[in-house]
Amino acid sequence: MATPGAPAFGEDSLIARYFKPLATDAGAFGLSDDTAVLKALGEDIVVTTDALVEGVHFLADDPPDTIARKALRVNLSDLAAKGATPAGFVLSLALRKVDEAWLAAFARGLGADAADFNCPLLGGDTVSTPGPLMISITAFGRVPPNGMVRRSGARPGDHVVVSGTIGDAALGLDILKRGRVAAAFGGDAAARDLLISRYRVPQPRNALASAVRAHAHAAMDVSDGLAGDLAKLCRVSGVSAVIDLKSVPLSEAASIALAAGFVGMAEIISGGDDYEILCAIPQDALEDFAVAAQAAGVAVSPIGTFIAGDSPPKWLDVEGKELPLTRTSYSHF
């Protein structure tokens, strides 16, 4: 029977202990209600949802705090690419069992990122499952009315620009799975750790959101592989693109793995989990965009040009030869 004043049921008790401290927004009502309220403040609300499944999007033995942070960050990355300022999120958590140490670490990681990215927990649902752990987050952002940056606005002549570096997360996953890449970094623990952390804890480019909103004709985040995601952006925009492979920004670790032949460019640009921003920047805005990006502390690299046409993007090497791609991105089915 319910004890007045105290959470009476297992589920409510878990929520009160681990998640209520994260519900810092007034609209969350301390998670005491069925629903949350999101004030619009005259802006448009941008909505994104991404689900992570154990064994598919993260590994069962990944640290719980990094699982939580990845679940939130993949959504924050979508908001960043759309030029939106984070406003909050709701969490659906399907657990096989209640492991309090695991939950405490999960909530700690989630809370740290919610605070760092100013994106508080607004509500959620915790359910039991006989299957793998699953986390589904729906996140909200704000943009000025009609200010969301679409996928569909790229125009011929725009620069193809990408943030950060590409391929690191896929290399990190390969290391965790003890694949070919692991051998490339036999004695170099620092490089190994960097690549693994790029897989486990994406770095969403929310600092770049206002520059994207100010300058980009189109944008999306790179989550399923740069090659496939660029093809999607081109398709929706009704354009094509030509990319200079040597301009694709690589980390030092990725460059080493590439030079040593442990990985090819095709794998780097189709590996996925990058969570960088891919955008179309008009010729005359490139300098302003670069200045704004530098002020935001995010590296950005022009890697090619959008062109008229409806053929798939071409990826050209230094000799102008096209890189053949058999698989351009990750697909679940």
Next chain:
Amino acid sequence: MATPGAPAFGEDSLIARYFKPLATDAGAFGLSDDTAVLKALGEDIVVTTDALVEGVHFLADDPPDTIARKALRVNLSDLAAKGATPAGFVLSLALRKVDEAWLAAFARGLGADAADFNCPLLGGDTVSTPGPLMISITAFGRVPPNGMVRRSGARPGDHVVVSGTIGDAALGLDILKRGRVAAAFGGDAAARDLLISRYRVPQPRNALASAVRAHAHAAMDVSDGLAGDLAKLCRVSGVSAVIDLKSVPLSEAASIALAAGFVGMAEIISGGDDYEILCAIPQDALEDFAVAAQAAGVAVSPIGTFIAGDSPPKWLDVEGKELPLTRTSYSHF
């Protein structure tokens, strides 16, 4: 490689075929973007999220269209209880395999309800899972600024009011699991079907939302069992309640099962899956609320009174004796 103009990947192809037709709102951009836009129109956005797991919230052999409808309706029920008008939803779908016939039926059911409740699909994420099917929906509603009806406003003297009938869904589940209740309806297929449909396809009371907003001091939907949910509402409101058991509204089928001794009142009020509205209506507003409910075509029944105090609600039989409750609601953990 991507074929221009056509969805190139399995996942995108599934989404285009089955879910794009449901994305009728301009803010969904035909599911061609990473995110959706929700216009606030000067109102507050009410956010709710509920996840359904195969084998936990529905049965593996439930018809796919009813699984979809239940997934959306449990969220619509939350919006109704908060006085909100549906605005749209996002869907996270974790599938073990792609069964096109199943998906087509699922999308058909989802689309029918999205249209009926004026709650269009805004976006989503489709992922693969090695585990049970899981559906997580986050739904949005609109209320006038600060107009959301909270759980926390019940005051001593308010009527405890509940919509529809209680206990049917739990009886329906018992029938599906070939429990005791099935025997009560040996030859009565109509009664069996009615109870099963109450489990599989909740009837969210969105028609009652404006009356709730106009008259209720507090409200929530009854999802985990009336007894436990009333205890939660009392706790958050800082009140207690006295309920007259014989006033709890029952369907004819539930009355038969009760009279025949196949189920007790304790099970009826703690069974869960009712998706009715529980609310606190001030004494002087009861008549107006009843008139508005009748106009909306939803039955409402006063079942007791909120009182001062912090003890758990008392459920009294015709002789004034308190019904002992060992378990007041469903909890996942």
